[in-house]
Amino acid sequence: DVQTVASGGGLVPAGGSLRLSCAVSGFRAGDSTIGWFRQAPGKEREFVASIVWSGITKEYADDVKGRFTISRDSTNNMVFLQMDSLQPNDTGVYYCALRSPNRFGSTSRDDFGSWGQGTQVTVSS
Numbered sequence: 593d594v595q596t597v598a599s600g601g602g603l604v605p606a607g608g609s610l611r612l613s614c615a616v617s618g619f620r621a622g623d624s625t626i627g628w629f630r631q632a633p634g635k636e637r638e639f640v641a642s643i644v645w646s647g648i649t650k651e652y653a654d655d656v657k658g659r660f661t662i663s664r665d666s667t668n669n670m671v672f673l674q675m676d677s678l679q680p681n682d683t684g685v686y687y688c689a690l691r692s693p694n695r696f697g698s699t700s701r702d703d704f705g706s707w708g709q710g711t712q713v714t715v716s717s
Contacts, residue, residue: 594618594706596626596688601711604678612673612711614688619669619706621645625691626671627704628662630713632684639699641673642691651699656682678715685710 600612616626627642641662642651650662661674671688689704 594690596690596706596708598686598688598708598711601686601713603714603716605716606679608678608715609674609676610678610713612675612686612688612713614671614673614708616669616671616688616690619690621666621669623696625649625696626664626688627691627699628671628673628686628688629701629704630682630684630686631710632681635684637687637701639701640686642699643671651697653699675713678713680715680717683713683715686713687711 595617597615604610624645625642628640629637630640631637640653640656641660643662643664647664659677664671687707687710690706692703695703
């Protein structure tokens with residue numbers, strides 16, 4: 593079974609940085625895509641960024657472009673999300689997940705699965 597384990601969250605002041613990690617296991621690398629989502633209290637889970645395992649194709653939500661960078665370590669089956677210039681509205685639980693096959697390009701949470709427990713990111717103002 594595919595498993596994802598997110599870690600690296602914490603409490604940071606506005607303008608600060610965090611680096612999240614996602615350990616992925618039980619998947620077939622190939623054209624797999626790993627995505628990061630976040631969920632703020634009382635809000636729906638929303639797409640943040642994704643990366644195709646080849647590392648060539650990356651996608652970002654508009655409000656994180658230029659601030660967040662997604663990358664992967666194919667040797668250790670890890671995906672990272674470097675978050676800079678954090679803002680209070682970046683607060684939420686961050687999850688990583690695997691996109692379903694044949695859903696290339698989708699950023700819908702309905703097309704992702706193998707959700708882990710998430711990691712809490714809190715940005716203070």
